[in-house]
Amino acid sequence: MSSPEAGASAPAIELRGLTKRFGDTLALDRVDLVVRPGMVFGFLGRNGAGKTTTLRILSGLARPTAGSAHVLGHDVARAPLAVRADIGFLPDVPALYSWMTAREYLDLAGRLFGLDHAIVAERTDALLEMAGLESVNTRVGGFSRGMKQRLGIAQALINAPKLLMLDEPTSALDPIGRRQVLEMVASLRGRTTVFFSTHILADVERVCDAVAILERGRVVANAGVDELTSRAASNRLTLEVEDVGGAAAIAGMLAGRVWVRSIETAERVLRMSVFDLAAAQREIPAAIAAAGVPLRRFEIDETSLEDVFVELVGGASR
Amino acid sequence: MTGFVAFLQKELLEIRRTWRIWVIPGMLLFFGITSPIIAALTPALVRSMAAAQPGVVIQLPDPTALDASAQFLKNLDQFILIAIVIAGAGVVSGERSSGTAILVLTKPLSRGTFVLAKLLAQIVLLLTATALGTAACLGVTAVVFNASTGGRLVTAVALWFVFAALLIVVMTLFSTVFRSRGAAAGAGLGFYFLALLFSNWAPAEHYTFLGLLSATRDALAGQAHTVSLGWPLAVAVATIALGAAATVYIFERQEL
Numbered sequence: 001m002s003s004p005e006a007g008a009s010a011p012a013i014e015l016r017g018l019t020k021r022f023g024d025t026l027a028l029d030r031v032d033l034v035v036r037p038g039m040v041f042g043f044l045g046r047n048g049a050g051k052t053t054t055l056r057i058l059s060g061l062a063r064p065t066a067g068s069a070h071v072l073g074h075d076v077a078r079a080p081l082a083v084r085a086d087i088g089f090l091p092d093v094p095a096l097y098s099w100m101t102a103r104e105y106l107d108l109a110g111r112l113f114g115l116d117h118a119i120v121a122e123r124t125d126a127l128l129e130m131a132g133l134e135s136v137n138t139r140v141g142g143f144s145r146g147m148k149q150r151l152g153i154a155q156a157l158i159n160a161p162k163l164l165m166l167d168e169p170t171s172a173l174d175p176i177g178r179r180q181v182l183e184m185v186a187s188l189r190g191r192t193t194v195f196f197s198t199h200i201l202a203d204v205e206r207v208c209d210a211v212a213i214l215e216r217g218r219v220v221a222n223a224g225v226d227e228l229t230s231r232a233a234s235n236r237l238t239l240e241v242e243d244v245g246g247a248a249a250i251a252g253m254l255a256g257r258v259w260v261r262s263i264e265t266a267e268r269v270l271r272m273s274v275f276d277l278a279a280a281q282r283e284i285p286a287a288i289a290a291a292g293v294p295l296r297r298f299e300i301d302e303t304s305l306e307d308v309f310v311e312l313v314g315g316a317s318r
Numbered sequence: 319m320t321g322f323v324a325f326l327q328k329e330l331l332e333i334r335r336t337w338r339i340w341v342i343p344g345m346l347l348f349f350g351i352t353s354p355i356i357a358a359l360t361p362a363l364v365r366s367m368a369a370a371q372p373g374v375v376i377q378l379p380d381p382t383a384l385d386a387s388a389q390f391l392k393n394l395d396q397f398i399l400i401a402i403v404i405a406g407a408g409v410v411s412g413e414r415s416s417g418t419a420i421l422v423l424t425k426p427l428s429r430g431t432f433v434l435a436k437l438l439a440q441i442v443l444l445l446t447a448t449a450l451g452t453a454a455c456l457g458v459t460a461v462v463f464n465a466s467t468g469g470r471l472v473t474a475v476a477l478w479f480v481f482a483a484l485l486i487v488v489m490t491l492f493s494t495v496f497r498s499r500g501a502a503a504g505a506g507l508g509f510y511f512l513a514l515l516f517s518n519w520a521p522a523e524h525y526t527f528l529g530l531l532s533a534t535r536d537a538l539a540g541q542a543h544t545v546s547l548g549w550p551l552a553v554a555v556a557t558i559a560l561g562a563a564a565t566v567y568i569f570e571r572q573e574l
Contacts, residue, residue: 112325112422
């Protein structure tokens, strides 16, 4: 059954307490997540974190043990056909019929949506061109992995979906194939919501607007990519001095201050994580002057999504 | 039933494009052509073998068109039913293990439509191939024996076809229940041999679809069947319907 808000105003994806158990293994543990329409959303996590299980539930291939999953306002357990009419889905390894040509596959995909023949033909031409397969007449069995992946994305777009769900779309591709797939995803921004699972952080930084990080079946972070990286970046500092023992001396002076989260030293370098950046910027120069150590470098770190990921997931795994 | 026609056409195209076009149709055509020839040559072959053994005399009646049709029916019972078991073992499990089912079942194609289109495609394939093989058998018989068993063979083959269609449904069920093609084939062969074993047990012959197997031989011989065909036919049709419903029910509850 669909909720009254099914349609344009509803979140593209809404998970509430979503739980999935395989025997004794808890694959998803009360996951809450909302994905707003129109964004390219990265669903990040290590292998086995629960990303594919989430996508399988969203696409109707598996059922949740507890909690609910809504797609475009439709409950996936109660209205699976309504959900599937509005989504495009690409699994991590797209298995296409090897005896078909790309054109035949797109024609089948379009007709499975009940689309009019003329619309299917028009979209097939456009999607083959987008996938760079318009002049390929060989059967899918002879395609490279990259060609299959691009055809996989094309078939997922045949119904002009409101939500496109991609499971690890670049994980097994070479750099050129990966770039082509990411360009295809980026070209969809603003036209459709893209929910994109991956463990490749560079891909998320490159194409995603927002990200959720899944670890051991739980969402440990959920924010815009820029917000997430800037939030972490503003809390990390690096200090380099001329004297070998200078870093340790400064560390000794700063340890115990209320704004210090952690300090690590290695010869001339001191790395700090702080709770209050403004306090650190005020008090560190004074400490350096008091120690009488010549300063070589003092900077606020440019933190990548990888640093955030390692901090969140690495911490969780310890 | 969104996508039923599209998926059925995909199934029929797959049959044409892959090995499936060569197995059951190829075998039926082969047996249709060779059964009358083998029936005609067998007495001569046996006589020549006997001639090589001093003191052995074998008397065989001259072969007839009925022998040709009986040979064809025997081949249907033995080889084609086993081919249906082997080919049907992967009809659902193959799509599931290869992952091809995932892409079509994440579109508005219901699991029920998926199964029913597969069943219909297999039955259409078998019906076409059986008609072709039977026509070939009748044609070659007419040439070799200058005679025909026409109506009797068609009736016998029609009764066999009902049993074969039931076996298709059973194999689709096994292919859905078992994740592996090998397990489905094993279960199917078990079903086939048990069916042969119990087909001569009177209660099973009278009141179940197993009566169809002996009815084919009676129909060819032009004899009235020793038991009424009502029960075997009714039970066969009910089993086909229940088997298809059970397959859909089970597939809808499986996770892919």
